[in-house]
Amino acid sequence: MEYYHSPDSIKDALSMAREFDGNFIYFAGGTDVQIYRKQKLEKNEHIIDLKSIQDLNSISMKDEVLSLGAMTPLDDIIKSKEIQNYFPLLMEAAKSVATPVIRKTATIGGNLLVRNRCTFYNQSQEWRNGVGSCLRDVGDICQVTGGNNDCYSRNVSDTAAALIALNAEITLINSNEMTQKPLKDIYLPCGIKFHDLDNKNILTQIHVPFRPKKWWYKKLRVRKTLDFTSLTIAATVDNDDMARICLNGVSMAPILIEESLDTLTIESLIKQARKNCKTVDNDLMPLKYRREMINVFLEEWWEYEHHK
Amino acid sequence: MEKVTLTVNGFTQSVLVESHETILDTLRNRLNLTGTKKCCDEGTCGSCTILMDGKPVLGCLTPTLRCVGKEILTIEGISSGESLHLVQKHLVKSLGLQCGFCTPGVVMTAIPFLEENPHASRNEIKESLSGNLCRCTGYKKIIDAVENAAEEMRS
Amino acid sequence: MTGAIGKPTPYIDAVQKVTGQAMYADDYKFPNMVYVSCLRSTESHAKIKSLELKKAEASPGVIAIVTGKDIPVPFGVLSISRDETAMAIEKVRYQGEIVAAVAAETIEAAEAGVKLINVEYEPLTEFFTPQDSLKTCTPDEQIHAHTKDHKNIHKTAELRFNEPEKELETAKHKQTGEFKFAGVTHGFTEPHSAVAMWNGDETLTIISATQVPHYLQKNLSKVLGLPLHKIQVKKPVLGGGFGGKSDPFPHEMIVSFLSKKIKRPVKCTFSREEVFITHHGRHPTEINMSLSCDAGGKITALDADIIIDGGAYGSFGVVTSYYNGVLLQGPYEINKFGFRTRRTYTNKHQCGAMRGHGAVNPRYAVETLLDMMAHNMKMDPCDLREKNFLSEHSSTVGEFRITSNGIRDCIAAVRKKSDWDSRYGKLPYGHGLGVACGFFISGSALPILWNRYPQTVVHAKLDFDGRIVMFSGASEIGQGSDTLLVQIAAEELGIPMDFVQVEVADTKTTPVDLGSYSSRVTFMVGNAAKTAASNIRNEMVKAISKEKDTTAESLIFRNGRIFTKDKSLDITWEEGVEMAMAGRGAFVESGFYISPKLGGNFKGAGAGLSPSYSFGAFISEVEVNPKTGETNVIKVWGAHDCGKALNPLAVEGQIEGSIHMGLGQTMSEEMRYKNGQQLNANFFDYRIPSSLDTPDMDVTIIESNDPEGPYGAKEAGEGPIHPVLPSIGNAVFDAVGVRMMELPITPDKVLKKIKENV
Numbered sequence A: 001m002e003y004y005h006s007p008d009s010i011k012d013a014l015s016m017a018r019e020f021d022g023n024f025i026y027f028a029g030g031t032d033v034q035i036y037r038k039q040k041l042e043k044n045e046h047i048i049d050l051k052s053i054q055d056l057n058s059i060s061m062k063d064e065v066l067s068l069g070a071m072t073p074l075d076d077i078i079k080s081k082e083i084q085n086y087f088p089l090l091m092e093a094a095k096s097v098a099t100p101v102i103r104k105t106a107t108i109g110g111n112l113l114v115r116n117r118c119t120f121y122n123q124s125q126e127w128r129n130g131v132g133s134c135l136r137d138v139g140d141i142c143q144v145t146g147g148n149n150d151c152y153s154r155n156v157s158d159t160a161a162a163l164i165a166l167n168a169e170i171t172l173i174n175s176n177e178m179t180q181k182p183l184k185d186i187y188l189p190c191g192i193k194f195h196d197l198d199n200k201n202i203l204t205q206i207h208v209p210f211r212p213k214k215w216w217y218k219k220l221r222v223r224k225t226l227d228f229t230s231l232t233i234a235a236t237v238d239n240d241d242m243a244r245i246c247l248n249g250v251s252m253a254p255i256l257i258e259e260s261l262d263t264l265t266i267e268s269l270i271k272q273a274r275k276n277c278k279t280v281d282n283d284l285m286p287l288k289y290r291r292e293m294i295n296v297f298l299e300e301w302w303e304y305e306h307h308k
Numbered sequence B: 001m002e003k004v005t006l007t008v009n010g011f012t013q014s015v016l017v018e019s020h021e022t023i024l025d026t027l028r029n030r031l032n033l034t035g036t037k038k039c040c041d042e043g044t045c046g047s048c049t050i051l052m053d054g055k056p057v058l059g060c061l062t063p064t065l066r067c068v069g070k071e072i073l074t075i076e077g078i079s080s081g082e083s084l085h086l087v088q089k090h091l092v093k094s095l096g097l098q099c100g101f102c103t104p105g106v107v108m109t110a111i112p113f114l115e116e117n118p119h120a121s122r123n124e125i126k127e128s129l130s131g132n133l134c135r136c137t138g139y140k141k142i143i144d145a146v147e148n149a150a151e152e153m154r155s
Numbered sequence C: 001m002t003g004a005i006g007k008p009t010p011y012i013d014a015v016q017k018v019t020g021q022a023m024y025a026d027d028y029k030f031p032n033m034v035y036v037s038c039l040r041s042t043e044s045h046a047k048i049k050s051l052e053l054k055k056a057e058a059s060p061g062v063i064a065i066v067t068g069k070d071i072p073v074p075f076g077v078l079s080i081s082r083d084e085t086a087m088a089i090e091k092v093r094y095q096g097e098i099v100a101a102v103a104a105e106t107i108e109a110a111e112a113g114v115k116l117i118n119v120e121y122e123p124l125t126e127f128f129t130p131q132d133s134l135k136t137c138t139p140d141e142q143i144h145a146h147t148k149d150h151k152n153i154h155k156t157a158e159l160r161f162n163e164p165e166k167e168l169e170t171a172k173h174k175q176t177g178e179f180k181f182a183g184v185t186h187g188f189t190e191p192h193s194a195v196a197m198w199n200g201d202e203t204l205t206i207i208s209a210t211q212v213p214h215y216l217q218k219n220l221s222k223v224l225g226l227p228l229h230k231i232q233v234k235k236p237v238l239g240g241g242f243g244g245k246s247d248p249f250p251h252e253m254i255v256s257f258l259s260k261k262i263k264r265p266v267k268c269t270f271s272r273e274e275v276f277i278t279h280h281g282r283h284p285t286e287i288n289m290s291l292s293c294d295a296g297g298k299i300t301a302l303d304a305d306i307i308i309d310g311g312a313y314g315s316f317g318v319v320t321s322y323y324n325g326v327l328l329q330g331p332y333e334i335n336k337f338g339f340r341t342r343r344t345y346t347n348k349h350q351c352g353a354m355r356g357h358g359a360v361n362p363r364y365a366v367e368t369l370l371d372m373m374a375h376n377m378k379m380d381p382c383d384l385r386e387k388n389f390l391s392e393h394s395s396t397v398g399e400f401r402i403t404s405n406g407i408r409d410c411i412a413a414v415r416k417k418s419d420w421d422s423r424y425g426k427l428p429y430g431h432g433l434g435v436a437c438g439f440f441i442s443g444s445a446l447p448i449l450w451n452r453y454p455q456t457v458v459h460a461k462l463d464f465d466g467r468i469v470m471f472s473g474a475s476e477i478g479q480g481s482d483t484l485l486v487q488i489a490a491e492e493l494g495i496p497m498d499f500v501q502v503e504v505a506d507t508k509t510t511p512v513d514l515g516s517y518s519s520r521v522t523f524m525v526g527n528a529a530k531t532a533a534s535n536i537r538n539e540m541v542k543a544i545s546k547e548k549d550t551t552a553e554s555l556i557f558r559n560g561r562i563f564t565k566d567k568s569l570d571i572t573w574e575e576g577v578e579m580a581m582a583g584r585g586a587f588v589e590s591g592f593y594i595s596p597k598l599g600g601n602f603k604g605a606g607a608g609l610s611p612s613y614s615f616g617a618f619i620s621e622v623e624v625n626p627k628t629g630e631t632n633v634i635k636v637w638g639a640h641d642c643g644k645a646l647n648p649l650a651v652e653g654q655i656e657g658s659i660h661m662g663l664g665q666t667m668s669e670e671m672r673y674k675n676g677q678q679l680n681a682n683f684f685d686y687r688i689p690s691s692l693d694t695p696d697m698d699v700t701i702i703e704s705n706d707p708e709g710p711y712g713a714k715e716a717g718e719g720p721i722h723p724v725l726p727s728i729g730n731a732v733f734d735a736v737g738v739r740m741m742e743l744p745i746t747p748d749k750v751l752k753k754i755k756e757n758v
């Protein structure tokens, strides 16, 4: 059986979460999670739709800090004058997600928590029965590596790359507390449990304190729309020449490299990136090429950064 | 099964639906509104686009229960009587459709887009339709049609 | 032409489609209807050891379950390869093959039933590549028992004229290439769907998304053991086909069998994943081709060795095998010519006919070799092609009769419009232009199933209300054939289009037409419709001239009136109708089309024979990022000789659609498999270009006025796809100096080549 709930306050949502502990799923836009449900990869019985909760979809600027409600549709972010003017990186990233109509439903919070992907996992149940399923589902080996411990499914959030490069923080609420922490800290290098949110936590706000001096963004994909990323890189440089380069789509979690331009070299940047990205053959773009593109993209950013 | 009240194309009625059901299936299978098409059932083609409170959403990703209390508008509710909406008129005129299977989705995407962006450029129109898969036309005549509709709407 | 012909004409069904009123197969619902869900094989090649249905049968809502043994009669679109059954019997040959079908009160109940069926398989050796299939195996390992020499080769097609191999051995100017093409699929938007009904009078009606009602009728008759006259196949509005709905399909057999068995309407609609599994798309292909020229650039010989990977069943494969070779005979004159195609069975989804059937991949190969030749001989690629075009009213080495031929006008048009002469070879690195040509049949001169009948018959009916109804078996699939019937009748009878209506694609009420494939409809149905309508006119002329005492020749039918030049007689259409019907009432006139006897007297001479051929020349402009290999097609100029554009809007639409589909195969589409399982059976990963990926298009229609086509028309539905792919490949060479011998041209391949090149 399945049940649909539409609480209109965070408090109600949390109390439902307590009631259905272990057997519910939050719905934001639902554009990601619906497909998991259709494919029987997500089987919890209770849907708690966060859509009717007030005040979770505002965009505001106060004291130079941008605050975004987690339920803000990506389309609103793209169209916000403030974001266009002060955080064009975020706008670019949001614009590179899915398709125009989906972006009207898809939320920024949902995008930050979009589920990790893998060619051998994101398939119908009948399909998975064909290969005999995998670790992350009900099987016992990884279809990519043959191993039986680690899942290497990819974090594909485009806005996570941008917001981590922008040093964003997030606010989480669960039944007894409200916590604020750096966005990057929630991601875990594990394809199965890819973030450390307690399942009852609700992501409410995203705060972007920082306006970089320079920014850069690029997403590798076959088509100019719709495709999930095969490699996303977002980079910022602040007034003190501190560079923050975030790579996503090539590992279980976004990879952040943070270093002053004074010391950073392109060689060391590439080395760090390649070392930290656990890229395996679980995307249809060939593995070798995706790895190669990490170098090429980083070099391109480097050139851009050093081009006067 | 749950009994819900839905307002579709201005008419409010009660229907029994499964709680996991999408509005696409409710429209097609329970309300006999088959103008909204199911092509991929997973968000990748745009043929199931409908309007919810004036905003385009994909029917195949939208739970029916989320539509309760909202105004749902489908392709059947677009043209009033004999007169086609300008977007429809120009799709017909410029042959912005061949097999027609993607067409309801195209109409339901283009109308709110033009309402929001009456001065859209050709490129913006092209981008706005980038989630609508059409296998027949190569998109050119669809974009022509929407561009012509925009022009006529402005004048 | 004074009427509707030649004018840009919106489709007669466009308003229905644009308002959501058009009824596609899945939109039909009938009282007491049941739904079918299919159990599909999880194995690629395996014996079915056991099939346990008990639990499923007991599942709530389940009404009937059928398996392969219930419907054992084999079928197939070609009578020479009826190698498929409605469901697997004893063994499965590909992952996804239907093993059992459950009919239930609701689709959910049917799906639940499917989950309760238990199958045990015993794996057999799997064959995933044609190379595996070319090897000898044990009888047990053979995918089909009927293949020869214990190999999984389905068909070898070979023709040879004037020893090309000898010429190639000694030729001074010679180019050879090994090409590889991934399989691609039609990607029509409407999933397969069929509803069958067993009627009170012991007849069967099936409404199915099919391009070939006639072949479906024939195959249903065989499989169900039901006489042909008891089967009605109706084609509803169809959401695209491109060849993907031109075979009779298992689910059509299943719903028909079930409705006969349980006496209720039965529906089956596929999910998108099932559509990918059903496939029947373009064969993965490997081509080894050589081409030689004399010092002046005149082609002297061409030889090709081709392997196509057919998947588990035959489908159109025998035809595909021939088309891969014979359609290399144009648009250039090649007198020493040969090819061999081998089609293998493998344990994958079956391949069949797809837009440009059989000829698209070899076209890429030959146009690439020509480009290499031009480069090598320091000739302009357009000039080289122009030296070699077949002339009008000529014949190819394999005795194809060429009638009208507008290829010179085509290449001149795109050359000029793209500013080729001042830009080709001169664009900055990373930017390039490429040219290619093509030609295609305008209907196959021989029917698939040999018989003494014409290929199509059209009836035109006139009744007291003044309305003309055109009855035709032709299958509108989005290409505009219904509109064409109306235009032709309106033209012939000088009446507005709204006096004409159609009754189409219903094997009970419409005269037989073979279907919408091999670009035959405009030419054949067009001719038949023209005759039918002009026969109505002749009957009217007879009656009117008798009554009004005028000469038959002096009557003019125009703008809804019938008059003589001097207007001594000037009556309305309705008055004319009344005179024509006096004393006899409503009447029907008929028109038919039968191809003239064509072709040579050798085995294989019939393949690719057509009463006329379309021609085209395309130029593409690309931008390549040499660091990432990403390639962007910026613009495509296409000129296509369709004979005469009966509806210029429709012709443009076909050309633009072809550019889009050709672009997809060139750049991003590919059926990806791992161990026989498709990795991308969805629109996330099977990447059809979006509006943003589709280039600017500049379309030129060339009218060569074919002597035998209706009003001079030939075809435009498939021909325009051929030049698209190689024009892009050749533009990549102009941009970055690398030859793309494998499709799709993904960035990784381009980058690899660029790196090898330095």
Ligand SMILES: Cc1cc2nc3c(=O)[nH]c(=O)nc-3n(C[C@H](O)[C@H](O)[C@H](O)COP(=O)(O)OP(=O)(O)OC[C@H]3O[C@@H](n4cnc5c(N)ncnc54)[C@H](O)[C@@H]3O)c2cc1C
Pocket: A025, A026, A027, A028, A029, A030, A031, A032, A033, A034, A050, A070, A071, A074, A096, A097, A098, A099, A102, A105, A106, A107, A108, A109, A110, A111, A112, A113, A114, A115, A156, A157, A158, A159, A201, A202, A203, A204, A226, A227, A228, A229, B042, B043, B044
């Ligand atoms: C055709 C198509 C293309 C797509 N392309 C892309 C793409 O290019 N890039 C990309 O990143 N994604 C893509 N997606 C996936 C998805 O649309 C986006 O990631 C989207 O931003 C998800 O947002 P949502 O609001 O719909 O999330 P949902 O689906 O509602 O939620 C996603 C996950 O986050 C959790 N969640 C959401 N909000 C909260 C919250 N406030 N608190 C706690 N948990 C929460 C949900 O429980 C769920 O697990 C695509 C999807 C489709 C159908």
Ligand code: SF4
Pocket: A117, A118, A119, A120, A121, A134, A135, A136, A137, A141, A142, A143, A144, A145, A150, A151, A152, A153, A191, A282
């Ligand atoms: S990486 Fe391995 S374990 Fe993880 S989803 Fe893919 S196949 Fe499964």
Ligand code: FES
Pocket: B037, B038, B039, B040, B041, B042, B043, B044, B045, B046, B047, B048, B049, B058, B059, B060, B061
């Ligand atoms: S059917 Fe909804 S997007 Fe394809």
Ligand code: FES
Pocket: B096, B097, B098, B099, B100, B101, B102, B103, B133, B134, B135, B136, B137, C189, C239, C240, C478
């Ligand atoms: S008109 Fe056929 S898919 Fe668009």
